[in-house]
Amino acid sequence: MSAASxxxxxxxxxxxxxxxxxxxxxxxxxxxxxQYILPAPTVVFNAIVQYWPAIWKNSLQTLYTxxxxxxLAVAGGLGLGILVGWSRLxxxxxxxxxxxxxxxxKVALVPILVIWFGIGTIPAVLTAFLISFFPIVVNVATGxxxxxxxxxxxxxxxxxxKMDIMLKVGIPRSMPYFxxxxxxxxxxxxxxxxxxxxVAANSGLxxxxxxxxxxxxxxxxxAGLIMLAVEGIIMYAVMAWVEMRMTGWAHxxxxxxx
Amino acid sequence: xxxLVTIDNVDMRYGGADGTLAVEGLTLHxxxxxxxxxxxxxxxxxxxxxxxxxxLHIPQKGVxxxxxxxxTKPVSIVGMAFQNPTMLPWRTTLDNxxxxxxVVEKHRGRLRMNRAExxxxxxxxxxxxxxxGFGSKFPWQLSGGMxxxxxxxxxxxxxxxxxxxxxxxxxxxSFTREELWCVIRDxxxxxxxxxxxxxxxxxxxxxxxxxxFVMSSRPGRIIEERTVPFARPxxxxxxxxxxxxxxxxxLRGSIADARKAA
Numbered sequence: 001m002s003a004a005s006x007x008x009x010x011x012x013x014x015x016x017x018x019x020x021x022x023x024x025x026x027x028x029x030x031x032x033x034x035q036y037i038l039p040a041p042t043v044v045f046n047a048i049v050q051y052w053p054a055i056w057k058n059s060l061q062t063l064y065t066x067x068x069x070x071x072l073a074v075a076g077g078l079g080l081g082i083l084v085g086w087s088r089l090x091x092x093x094x095x096x097x098x099x100x101x102x103x104x105x106k107v108a109l110v111p112i113l114v115i116w117f118g119i120g121t122i123p124a125v126l127t128a129f130l131i132s133f134f135p136i137v138v139n140v141a142t143g144x145x146x147x148x149x150x151x152x153x154x155x156x157x158x159x160x161x162k163m164d165i166m167l168k169v170g171i172p173r174s175m176p177y178f179x180x181x182x183x184x185x186x187x188x189x190x191x192x193x194x195x196x197x198x199v200a201a202n203s204g205l206x207x208x209x210x211x212x213x214x215x216x217x218x219x220x221x222x223a224g225l226i227m228l229a230v231e232g233i234i235m236y237a238v239m240a241w242v243e244m245r246m247t248g249w250a251h252x253x254x255x256x257x258x
Numbered sequence: 259x260x261x262l263v264t265i266d267n268v269d270m271r272y273g274g275a276d277g278t279l280a281v282e283g284l285t286l287h288x289x290x291x292x293x294x295x296x297x298x299x300x301x302x303x304x305x306x307x308x309x310x311x312x313x314l315h316i317p318q319k320g321v322x323x324x325x326x327x328x329x330t331k332p333v334s335i336v337g338m339a340f341q342n343p344t345m346l347p348w349r350t351t352l353d354n355x356x357x358x359x360x361v362v363e364k365h366r367g368r369l370r371m372n373r374a375e376x377x378x379x380x381x382x383x384x385x386x387x388x389x390x391g392f393g394s395k396f397p398w399q400l401s402g403g404m405x406x407x408x409x410x411x412x413x414x415x416x417x418x419x420x421x422x423x424x425x426x427x428x429x430x431x432s433f434t435r436e437e438l439w440c441v442i443r444d445x446x447x448x449x450x451x452x453x454x455x456x457x458x459x460x461x462x463x464x465x466x467x468x469x470x471f472v473m474s475s476r477p478g479r480i481i482e483e484r485t486v487p488f489a490r491p492x493x494x495x496x497x498x499x500x501x502x503x504x505x506x507x508x509l510r511g512s513i514a515d516a517r518k519a520a
């Protein structure tokens with residue numbers, strides 16, 4: 001590949017993002033769209049500056065509930081995933097339950113969480129946890145369940161116990177699945193926390209956007225959206241970085257460690 | 259000479275009372291230090307034989323003994339290598355080779371304290387199979403043939419008395435295969451290890467083995483036993499002699515009959 005085309009590939013994400021905002025700005029101006037339908041990006045950025053203290057406080061609140069819920073999901077998902085991948089019995093017992101549970105739209109659980117814990121931080125944390133838990137469990141369990149039978153035979157013939165096989169082969173093997181699922185889980189965790197904040201909270205970006213909407217402050221609604229996107233992208237990038245750091249061996253095709 | 263492996267009139271059925279019968283009335287003996295090969299049509303229960311000898315399966319009928327002890331649980335004096343090298347990609351080649359030592363009861367307690375000694379042993383093995391200096395590479399940086407060499411090292415690191423090979427060269431190109439035949443031949447000669455090789459390749463069997471067992475189609479049993487008369491050490495050139503080809507030809511006939519009988 002030539003150096004020029006490599007540079008283009010590097011520049012492409014920035015160019016596309018800038019392009020999107022430019023088109024948005026031009027469309028808003030050319031068609032004279034009113035602010036309460038689609039505010040132009042410059043208007044949205046003005047709103048971010050104008051309401052910065054409120055936006056900052058609510059962004060931190062959302063980031064806090066999301067990461068807390070996500071952390072619980074990581075701990076719980078890893079634990080349950082190992083348990084489910086460990087034994088066929090636990091797998092067949094719990095799997096239908098988990099599928100059924102995952103099928104429930106999490107927004108439907110928020111009213112129950114409010115009855116139990118009241119309006120505020122806890123329902124948001126728990127919704128983020130519940131929604132991001134499942135992909136982690138499934139991925140860890142898949143990694144454990146797909147150990148090559150030959151590998152297991154080699155070790156069992158040497159007298160390995162189930163614990164040895166799990167520690168030496170199963171768990172390291174499921175790590176790429178686990179870290180891969182973190183990228184999905186963190187994105188879902190934002191969905192969960194914002195849903196709960198919209199329905200039942202006194203703070204957070206979801207709450208802020210709902211309040212802004214009721215006052216027809218559409219630029220502030222969009223400002224909230226932009227902040228959510230920024231937080232989501234940053235957390236996704238952190239997870240992608242962690243994944244590369246921890247399981248570079250699984251990404252050898254891209255020349256990561258080779 | 260004494261028998262290291264004896265299988266006496268063994269039946270092995272998978273999946274309960276009306277499951278498939280994989281081997282029936284299987285009887286064979288392998289002497290200590292011998293190089294035995296098992297050939298047969300596909301699906302004849304060769305892999306079952308491997309699992310019976312290593313204690314991964316316990317037969318419903320008959321007796322399997324290894325080193326004069328009846329097999330009732332996995333036998334750790336055995337090393338195994340399969341067609342698929344199954345190296346762990348997150349470990350270096352050297353760490354892959356040391357893996358059995360982390361498991362075998364006799365070594366696992368000593369490994370941490372005496373690591374240098376074991377590493378030296380692994381490096382010597384790597385040298386024997388022609389992989390000197392590759393220990394620090396990851397398995398996915400090695401070619402298929404090199405991974406299979408490393409696989410052999412892993413099977414040998416705990417100094418097993420018995421090496422069970424299940425078509426270890428099946429997925430390799432013919433030149434690499436010939437090289438590895440010589441590696442195995444030399445390992446057998448130097449280490450006096452007993453080897454049981456399960457294979458589809460009759461030329462491979464005749465070149466390497468002292469004795470060849472032909473299995474019938476499922477349910478598998480031994481239908482022919484054939485001693486290979488060539489003196490050791492053997493050179494690859496013997497494969498172009500008439501006597502060699504005659505044996506291969508006869509074995510081919512037996513297997514063709516076994517297939518027809520099915």
